[in-house]
Amino acid sequence: MRDDNxxxxxxxxxxxxxxxxxxxxxxxxxxDVGPATKGHALILPKNHYPNLYExxxxxxxxxxxxxxxxxxxxxxxxxxDGFNLVQNNxxxxxxxxxxxxxxxxxxxxxxxQTLGWKPLEMAQEELEEVRKTIxxx
Ligand code: AMP
Ligand code: ZN
Numbered sequence: 001m002r003d004d005n006x007x008x009x010x011x012x013x014x015x016x017x018x019x020x021x022x023x024x025x026x027x028x029x030x031x032d033v034g035p036a037t038k039g040h041a042l043i044l045p046k047n048h049y050p051n052l053y054e055x056x057x058x059x060x061x062x063x064x065x066x067x068x069x070x071x072x073x074x075x076x077x078x079x080x081d082g083f084n085l086v087q088n089n090x091x092x093x094x095x096x097x098x099x100x101x102x103x104x105x106x107x108x109x110x111x112x113q114t115l116g117w118k119p120l121e122m123a124q125e126e127l128e129e130v131r132k133t134i135x136x137x
Pocket of ligand 2: 002003006007008009010047048049098099
């Protein structure tokens with residue numbers, strides 16, 4: 001379940017060094033080399049899954065439990081004021097490394113970062129069309 005050309009496979013399995021915050025049989029949590037803020041970290045499964053769509057349910061559940069534990073610990077140790085979980089899938093959504101990862105981003109007052117979007121104006125009818133499309137009505 002590894003891809004020889006994948007940098008996160010190499011990091012998660014110890015072939016390339018990284019700043020490790022946590023490790024178990026299935027996951028490694030490392031500091032991001034280009035952090036948005038102090039403490040920005042990544043949860044990496046050791047197996048290679050390109051994105052969320054291909055992540056097994058069991059792994060997905062464990063990722064969220066690990067994120068919760070890491071967020072609590074990092075908030076306590078770093079004294080951050082808030083916390084973002086970010087997870088990109090596909091180039092259009094900003095994914096640059098095609099091995100599933102969850103960003104853990106501590107937030108500090110006045111950290112100067114903006115993780116957000118410009119809200120669109122959407123009429124109730126249009127929202128209803130979207131709802132029907134997704135639900136399949
Ligand atoms: P994404 O844009 O969601 O695919 O995020 C990829 C993240 O991986 C970026 O935040 C990069 O800074 C980070 N990154 C890339 N290479 C490394 C590396 N060798 N060690 C740690 N983080 C990395
Ligand atoms: Zn990989």
